[in-house]
Amino acid sequence: MQTQQRPPAQPPTPKKQGRTGLLIAAAALVLALIVSAVVLLSNSGTSELPPATEPPTTVATEAAPKPIPTPSEAVVVAYAWLAALNAGDVDAAMALYAPEPDVSNNFMGSSTLEEERMASTWDAAQGTRLETDGCDSAGENSERGQQHVRCIATNYDALVQAVDATPVTAIVDMTIGADGIVMLRSSFGSPDFKHVSDPFDKWMAANHPDVEDFGFGSWETVEEAEVAGTLRAQYAAKWATYLEANDCTYLDGC
Numbered sequence: 001m002q003t004q005q006r007p008p009a010q011p012p013t014p015k016k017q018g019r020t021g022l023l024i025a026a027a028a029l030v031l032a033l034i035v036s037a038v039v040l041l042s043n044s045g046t047s048e049l050p051p052a053t054e055p056p057t058t059v060a061t062e063a064a065p066k067p068i069p070t071p072s073e074a075v076v077v078a079y080a081w082l083a084a085l086n087a088g089d090v091d092a093a094m095a096l097y098a099p100e101p102d103v104s105n106n107f108m109g110s111s112t113l114e115e116e117r118m119a120s121t122w123d124a125a126q127g128t129r130l131e132t133d134g135c136d137s138a139g140e141n142s143e144r145g146q147q148h149v150r151c152i153a154t155n156y157d158a159l160v161q162a163v164d165a166t167p168v169t170a171i172v173d174m175t176i177g178a179d180g181i182v183m184l185r186s187s188f189g190s191p192d193f194k195h196v197s198d199p200f201d202k203w204m205a206a207n208h209p210d211v212e213d214f215g216f217g218s219w220e221t222v223e224e225a226e227v228a229g230t231l232r233a234q235y236a237a238k239w240a241t242y243l244e245a246n247d248c249t250y251l252d253g254c
Helices: 019-043 071-086 090-094 113-126 158-163 194-207 222-245
Strands: 097-105 109-111 129-141 146-156 168-177 180-188
Touching (some): 071 113, 071 146, 071 168, 071 180, 090 113, 097 113, 109 113, 113 222, 146 158, 158 194, 158 222, 194 222
Antiparallel strands (some): 097 109, 168 180
8 A cells, every 4th residue: 555645744834024013114224324314423523524614705906096076077076066056865965975974064064964965955945046156176186085165156145036135145165075075165255145034034023023033044954944944935925025015125124
């Protein structure tokens, strides 16, 4: 009787690792690497780290000095200043000044640039004209890079225009540098502004005592200066009408 032989037992086939297992293993490896890196950096002294790279130092270069204006260029600035004032464009006139200029006249003394703005606003509001017989170069200060200009002018404010009074002559001396007008001095002649303003003030006191703050310097802000100049022009016209109706001149005191 033959003995039936059994086939040899096969070793069990290992099960394939699932996708989930591979992902878990990979995540564990990444986490281990991160932890190892953190521990390594924590235990490393700062002396072992490469030195930090400092940004390159930028060396500031000084701007080249502005050139000295020529005599003709300085005269153009002077005419531009006059034209701006006569057009009532105070901002344009102020833009021609250098920072912190030396401004003065023989009527009100020295003034700051803000005070000059207020005075110019008062003039603009009443329609003042500063007519010139010409502006000419008056020399150069090469050490300071400046040109001197002189303008011969005549001031026609609202009162002069309204009653045909004698205008006030003026000599305007300017020193003009690369940044604009650094010095401006006005010398007003005789008769001065009081020649017509004193009779006007007396008439105002007698006929319009309730109206105030229309005169020169009766302000603390640019806005107040504009209001004062506007009032002056309005009442100058009323004064002219009054004088004509009473057959008077501004010097008659009527």
